[in-house]
Amino acid sequence: MEHVKSIPCAVFGASGYSGVELVSLLHNHPHFSLEYAFSSSAREDAEPIASLYPQLAGQLDVILQPWHSDLLSQLAQQVRVVFLALPHEASAAIAPALINAGLVVFDLSGAFRLRDSSAHFQAYGFARPDDLPTEIPYGLAEWTTLIGTEQLIAVPGCYPTVSSLALKPVMSLIDGVPMVNAVSGVSGAGRKAAGHTSFCEVSLAAYGVATHRHQPEIAQAIGRDVIFVPHLGNFKRGILATIYAPLKSGVSQATVDKAYQQAYAAEPLVRLCQQPPAIKNVVGTAFCDIHAVVHQNHLIICAAIDNLLKGAAAQAVQLANQYFDFAPALGLQQRGGVV
Numbered sequence: 393m394e395h396v397k398s399i400p401c402a403v404f405g406a407s408g409y410s411g412v413e414l415v416s417l418l419h420n421h422p423h424f425s426l427e428y429a430f431s432s433s434a435r436e437d438a439e440p441i442a443s444l445y446p447q448l449a450g451q452l453d454v455i456l457q458p459w460h461s462d463l464l465s466q467l468a469q470q471v472r473v474v475f476l477a478l479p480h481e482a483s484a485a486i487a488p489a490l491i492n493a494g495l496v497v498f499d500l501s502g503a504f505r506l507r508d509s510s511a512h513f514q515a516y517g518f519a520r521p522d523d524l525p526t527e528i529p530y531g532l533a534e535w536t537t538l539i540g541t542e543q544l545i546a547v548p549g550c551y552p553t554v555s556s557l558a559l560k561p562v563m564s565l566i567d568g569v570p571m572v573n574a575v576s577g578v579s580g581a582g583r584k585a586a587g588h589t590s591f592c593e594v595s596l597a598a599y600g601v602a603t604h605r606h607q608p609e610i611a612q613a614i615g616r617d618v619i620f621v622p623h624l625g626n627f628k629r630g631i632l633a634t635i636y637a638p639l640k641s642g643v644s645q646a647t648v649d650k651a652y653q654q655a656y657a658a659e660p661l662v663r664l665c666q667q668p669p670a671i672k673n674v675v676g677t678a679f680c681d682i683h684a685v686v687h688q689n690h691l692i693i694c695a696a697i698d699n700l701l702k703g704a705a706a707q708a709v710q711l712a713n714q715y716f717d718f719a720p721a722l723g724l725q726q727r728g729g730v731v
């Protein structure tokens with residue numbers, strides 16, 4: 393255990409939705425101190441974060457500063473850890489320099505998640521940089537062990553987090569290909585304006601059918617092929633995944649319950665529920681709620697998370713807690729949420 397009161401850190405993409413959640417969590421964390429909150433260089437001036445998020449006025453006295461690469465040496469002298477909440481290509485471009493400067497990088501984008509380079513290229517349309525650490529842990533927090541020497545940690549995507557947490561405990565009981573139907577709130581698409589995510593355009597519908605980049609990520613995480621259909625709903629935040637999986641012959645409810653208990657009884661941020669979970673119960677929290685029922689030799693699993701917290705910022709902080717040997721839920725137990 394590192395006996396440090398305050399580990400200095402920085403957030404890139406702090407003006408965005410998952411970035412501002414990171415800023416809020418780190419600002420209130422007992423063992424991390426937020427030294428820098430960067431926006432993109434497209435913004436000309438530094439400004440209080442409350443000028444973008446007025447709900448933070450009087451609560452979060454943080455200055456957003458445009459990132460420029462000439463700040464790198466100053467950053468490397470003053471902080472130990474950086475959290476990247478950037479578009480995938482921006483993360484891929486900046487991470488190698490940060491690592492070479494000796495910083496520990498928790499990356500929330502998809503730039504470093506897929507191990508197979510052709511699957512990565514197909515999903516993201518650019519090649520991963522090759523000057524990277526050979527081992528980049530995929531940080532599904534409840535299923536990852538960080539020892540505190542890693543240089544770069546890939547934080548899972550929002551849909552893969554909820555889908556993999558729901559499926560991994562029972563994969564040895566499943567015979568065939570699970571099917572994941574998941575509905576996300578609009579904050580999943582980020583803060584940047586786009587026609588198809590504007591309020592009057594969004595109406596519950598599937599998208600990315602058979603093409604979404606999270607399909608290979610979920611398959612990698614569960615070690616099995618998967619069918620994945622994301623949907624966009626007209627609400628702000630949260631993801632509800634409904635999953636159908638054919639069971640091996642004779643698998644009982646008791647066996648399923650035992651598998652979930654074994655996986656999660658000691659995990660503070662996964663709740664095994666007696667009822668199907670609702671998004672309202674997880675929004676603003678770092679929890680993943682899971683409910684599973686055996687029906688006609690299939691398993692029906694319902695699972696919910698807050699996409700910006702357990703699906704992004706809170707999972708990154710949970711991993712940083714693990715990295716520095718703090719309790720996994722440290723700083724994550726208050727209900728919150730900025731956006």
Ligand SMILES: NC(=O)C1=CN([C@@H]2O[C@H](COP(=O)(O)OP(=O)(O)OC[C@H]3O[C@@H](n4cnc5c(N)ncnc54)[C@H](OP(=O)(O)O)[C@@H]3O)[C@@H](O)[C@H]2O)C=CC1
Pocket residue numbers: 404405406407408409410411430431432433434435459476477478479480482500501502548549550579580581582583584699700703704
């Ligand atoms: N939203 C979600 O639910 C989830 C998002 N993620 C991932 O997290 C990352 C951020 O997503 P999200 O918060 O939604 O995105 P937003 O669009 O809300 O924010 C993007 C942020 O990145 C900054 N930025 C953009 N381009 C650059 C650049 N070239 N250099 C430096 N900064 C840049 C923006 O700054 P500026 O404001 O100045 O443009 C902004 O702060 C993405 O990779 C996303 O896939 C992961 C899980 C869930």
Ligand SMILES: CC(=O)N[C@@H](CCC(=O)OP(=O)(O)O)C(=O)O
Pocket residue numbers: 500501502548549550551576577578579580581582622624
């Ligand atoms: C509703 C919506 O648009 N969601 C995003 C996924 C969320 C996200 O930002 O992707 P990562 O988790 O891979 O970082 C999408 O489908 O592209």
